Amino acid sequence: MRKSQIEMVGLLVIVILVVLVLFFVLSFSLSQPNDTGSRVQEFVDDSILNGFALVLLETSSGCGDYNFKELLEDNATQSFITCEVGDNDERISSGEFAEKNLERLVNRSMNFLEMDYEFTVTLGRPGGGEELMRIVKNGCENARRFETDSASFPTRQDYQPVHVRLKACW
Amino acid sequence: MRMVLLRKSQVQMGETISVVIIIVILIVLGLVFYFSLSGSGVEREREEVQELDSISTAIFVSRMEEIKCSRAGATTYACIDMYKAKAFHNASSSGMPREIYTSLIGYANVTLNMHYSTQKNITIYSHEPSNISGSVTAYMPVMVSDPVNNTQHFAYLEVEVFS
Numbered sequence: 001m002r003k004s005q006i007e008m009v010g011l012l013v014i015v016i017l018v019v020l021v022l023f024f025v026l027s028f029s030l031s032q033p034n035d036t037g038s039r040v041q042e043f044v045d046d047s048i049l050n051g052f053a054l055v056l057l058e059t060s061s062g063c064g065d066y067n068f069k070e071l072l073e074d075n076a077t078q079s080f081i082t083c084e085v086g087d088n089d090e091r092i093s094s095g096e097f098a099e100k101n102l103e104r105l106v107n108r109s110m111n112f113l114e115m116d117y118e119f120t121v122t123l124g125r126p127g128g129g130e131e132l133m134r135i136v137k138n139g140c141e142n143a144r145r146f147e148t149d150s151a152s153f154p155t156r157q158d159y160q161p162v163h164v165r166l167k168a169c170w
Numbered sequence: 171m172r173m174v175l176l177r178k179s180q181v182q183m184g185e186t187i188s189v190v191i192i193i194v195i196l197i198v199l200g201l202v203f204y205f206s207l208s209g210s211g212v213e214r215e216r217e218e219v220q221e222l223d224s225i226s227t228a229i230f231v232s233r234m235e236e237i238k239c240s241r242a243g244a245t246t247y248a249c250i251d252m253y254k255a256k257a258f259h260n261a262s263s264s265g266m267p268r269e270i271y272t273s274l275i276g277y278a279n280v281t282l283n284m285h286y287s288t289q290k291n292i293t294i295y296s297h298e299p300s301n302i303s304g305s306v307t308a309y310m311p312v313m314v315s316d317p318v319n320n321t322q323h324f325a326y327l328e329v330e331v332f333s
Contacts, residue, residue, distance in 0.1 A: 011189040022200040060321040
């Protein structure tokens with residue numbers, strides 16, 4: 001092999017090495033997840049739902065002076081409260097009224113944010129208690145990301161606490 | 171003889187120069203690609219800072235004593251007094267207080283989005299820059315209290331921060 005040929009092979013090896021190094025550097029920098037960015041996104045998403053359940057519970061229900069928390073508490077315990085609907089003095093139970101109006105409120109607020117959701121009210125510990133209410137839009141089983149917000153409040157001494165949970169997903 | 175040697179060296183030089191040019195082109199292409207990537211990263215970071223800025227503004231506004239609910243001196247979590255909010259908007263639109271709040275809130279539009287209830291939206295603060303290059307909006311669930319009618323409404327505190 002001539003000297004010039006050896007030089008050419010040497011230069012070719014250098015070119016291949018440079019291309020390989022560039023390829024690895026770029027593929028590495030592309031595959032590295034932006035950890036800070038995802039944490040910022042999590043924080044941004046979380047802030048949208050932060051306190052959602054608590055605010056929802058304190059919102060006036062439209063049934064007398066009761067808020068949703070009081071209606072859910074009544075529904076979970078003795079069910080004394082009835083609420084007027086329509087113009088012909090028709091009355092329904094606190095649970096029915098709360099479900100109907102919470103569904104409208106949650107649906108409108110989550111549609112505004114363009115999110116799917118699962119909203120549940122359970123008596124007792126979440127996941128193991130008795131489910132009192134379930135409002136779902138599309139569900140979160142196949143969601144890429146989700147955030148949850150929840151709130152609990154005690155009922156009378158003989159009863160378990162009521163747990164409200166909103167799971168929003170994209 | 172001299173002519174033959176000169177041609178051979180010229181060919182060798184040509185080979186070397188062409189290879190060097192190829193290497194330089196590859197390196198330049200790599201650098202251009204790398205910097206365009208890092209440039210989009212800078213843009214993304216700028217957006218993240220803006221998003222965080224809008225959220226911190228939303229938190230700040232929701233905790234302002236000027237508009238917070240209070241009952242017997244005690245404040246309520248994430249609660250804004252409807253009448254205080256309207257009064258604050260009137261005051262901040264009238265000139266002097268705007269300068270005070272510009273340093274605290276900056277260029278932003280802060281609105282109570284109440285389309286979930288029968289109430290109309292309430293603008294709390296509005297100050298737009300003369301040249302808007304972009305904006306980011308943050309939402310925060312809050313309760314809007316009407317102490318006169320003793321009702322509480324669900325609302326979103328909508329904060330649009332301009333840059």
